[in-house]
Amino acid sequence: MAATESAMLELGTSAPEFSLPDPDGKTHGLGESKRAYLVMFICNHCPFVKHVRAELSRLGRDFLAKDVSIIAINSNDFALYPGDSPERMKEEAETWEYNFPYVFDADQSVAKAYRAACTPDFFLFDADKKLVYRGQLDGSRPSNDIPVTGTDLRAAIESVLGGRRVFTDQKPSIGCNIKWTPGNEPD
Numbered sequence: 001m002a003a004t005e006s007a008m009l010e011l012g013t014s015a016p017e018f019s020l021p022d023p024d025g026k027t028h029g030l031g032e033s034k035r036a037y038l039v040m041f042i043c044n045h046c047p048f049v050k051h052v053r054a055e056l057s058r059l060g061r062d063f064l065a066k067d068v069s070i071i072a073i074n075s076n077d078f079a080l081y082p083g084d085s086p087e088r089m090k091e092e093a094e095t096w097e098y099n100f101p102y103v104f105d106a107d108q109s110v111a112k113a114y115r116a117a118c119t120p121d122f123f124l125f126d127a128d129k130k131l132v133y134r135g136q137l138d139g140s141r142p143s144n145d146i147p148v149t150g151t152d153l154r155a156a157i158e159s160v161l162g163g164r165r166v167f168t169d170q171k172p173s174i175g176c177n178i179k180w181t182p183g184n185e186p187d
Helices: 047-066 086-095 109-114 151-161
Strands: 036-041 068-074 102-104 121-126 131-135 174-177
Touching: 036 047, 036 109, 036 151, 047 068, 047 151, 047 174, 086 102, 121 151, 131 151
Parallel strands: 036 068, 068 102
Antiparallel strands: 036 121, 121 131
């Protein structure tokens, strides 16, 4: 299984705004006046995402009620990867009980704005929408025996919620590369 590392966008970067549809056609963005904003680039078919999707659901249950905006974005070209189609996204969200919006980025402009490179790829912003964490969920991978706990991302979220500085020794996420539309690959 080929693996791609996240690009590690510069800390302090302002969150790129967006408005993207979910499979039912309702549009979602970051929202306003939250204590933290978590943007996750995921998809349905990637073995790295499949490995962590139960933890993604737990993150939603644990942090949405704590005034954290959570949104998952699928930027894969679903014409080439029909398993990532909006219809399949809806099934995925229902099966794994995602209580956060799962939206699609059909023109891949949001993935480019965030410099997302892989699935999963995580970006955590503080209340001022400044990037404080980007990188891995935890050290677990489909190929190792480390349990999926969300340790790294959870620690970052808890730091933001507690008014503490987020640790800067951040490790890149690793996963499948975003499936770019031919000719639309980032520079």
